Amino acid sequence: xxxxxxxxxxxxxxxxxxxxxxxxxxxxxxxxxxxxxxxxxxxxxxxxxxxxxxxxxxxxxxxxxxxxxxxxxxxxxxxxxxxxxxxxxxxxxxxxxxxxxxxxxxxxxxxxxxxxx
Amino acid sequence: xxxxxxxxxxxxxxxxxxxxxxxxxxxxxxxxxxxxxxxxxxxxxxxxxxxxxxxxxxxxxxxxxxxxxxxxxxxxxxxxxxxxxxxxxxxxxxxxxxxxxxxxxxxxxxxxx
Numbered sequence: 216x217x218x219x220x221x222x223x224x225x226x227x228x229x230x231x232x233x234x235x236x237x238x239x240x241x242x243x244x245x246x247x248x249x250x251x252x253x254x255x256x257x258x259x260x261x262x263x264x265x266x267x268x269x270x271x272x273x274x275x276x277x278x279x280x281x282x283x284x285x286x287x288x289x290x291x292x293x294x295x296x297x298x299x300x301x302x303x304x305x306x307x308x309x310x311x312x313x314x315x316x317x318x319x320x321x322x323x324x325x326x327x328x329x330x331x332x
Numbered sequence: 333x334x335x336x337x338x339x340x341x342x343x344x345x346x347x348x349x350x351x352x353x354x355x356x357x358x359x360x361x362x363x364x365x366x367x368x369x370x371x372x373x374x375x376x377x378x379x380x381x382x383x384x385x386x387x388x389x390x391x392x393x394x395x396x397x398x399x400x401x402x403x404x405x406x407x408x409x410x411x412x413x414x415x416x417x418x419x420x421x422x423x424x425x426x427x428x429x430x431x432x433x434x435x436x437x438x439x440x441x442x443x444x445x
Contacts, residue, residue, distance in 0.1 A: 258420070260424075260434075260436035306374060
């Protein structure tokens with residue numbers, strides 16, 4: 216079974232600085248998708264970034280980028296120029312590309328990011 | 333914008349009550365999901381549905397059931413609420429079975445006393 220591990224329960228960053236959140240996963244599959252979700256205090260889960268495993272190029276979305284290391288099964292999120300609005304819980308998630316009824320999202324336990332002014 | 337609406341933001345129920353959590357999505361998505369979120373445990377899948385009247389157990393289905401009579405609505409039912417079901421419940425939907433992410437509702441924080 217696939218698992219997702221986030222080893223940093225809490226992180227802190229100064230405003231305008233860069234922070235990296237770690238995520239590792241375990242799977243025997245070769246084709247899958249990886250996601251980072253943000254959950255601010257409003258509780259609304261927001262998709263931050265998505266990576267397809269067959270693409271070697273790391274995904275980027277404005278100030279958010281990932282470092283995808285397929286062989287190492289690592290998928291870290293880098294937030295550049297951190298802003299107060301980035302303060303939230305961040306979840307890493309995995310989804311198989313096989314399709315069918317079993318392709319649920321599997322989540323890590325989350326990293327709570329604080330942004331200091 | 334795709335919208336997933338959960339009927340209650342906060343709910344307090346008594347032990348033994350039958351509890352209904354409602355979720356509605358407005359984008360004709362095939363797949364709908366119910367997760368519970370607990371500190372230190374992340375999100376755990378309770379049930380999901382990939383079509384009307386179809387349902388599949390997730391990782392922690394015990395004590396729960398679901399209903400999907402219409403495509404846009406997916407209900408989570410706690411047959412007899414217990415204190416260990418005090419949690420945040422998140423509903424989500426997805427357009428297909430492939431690599432798209434989910435759209436989530438804002439969650440229902442349920443307290444069972």
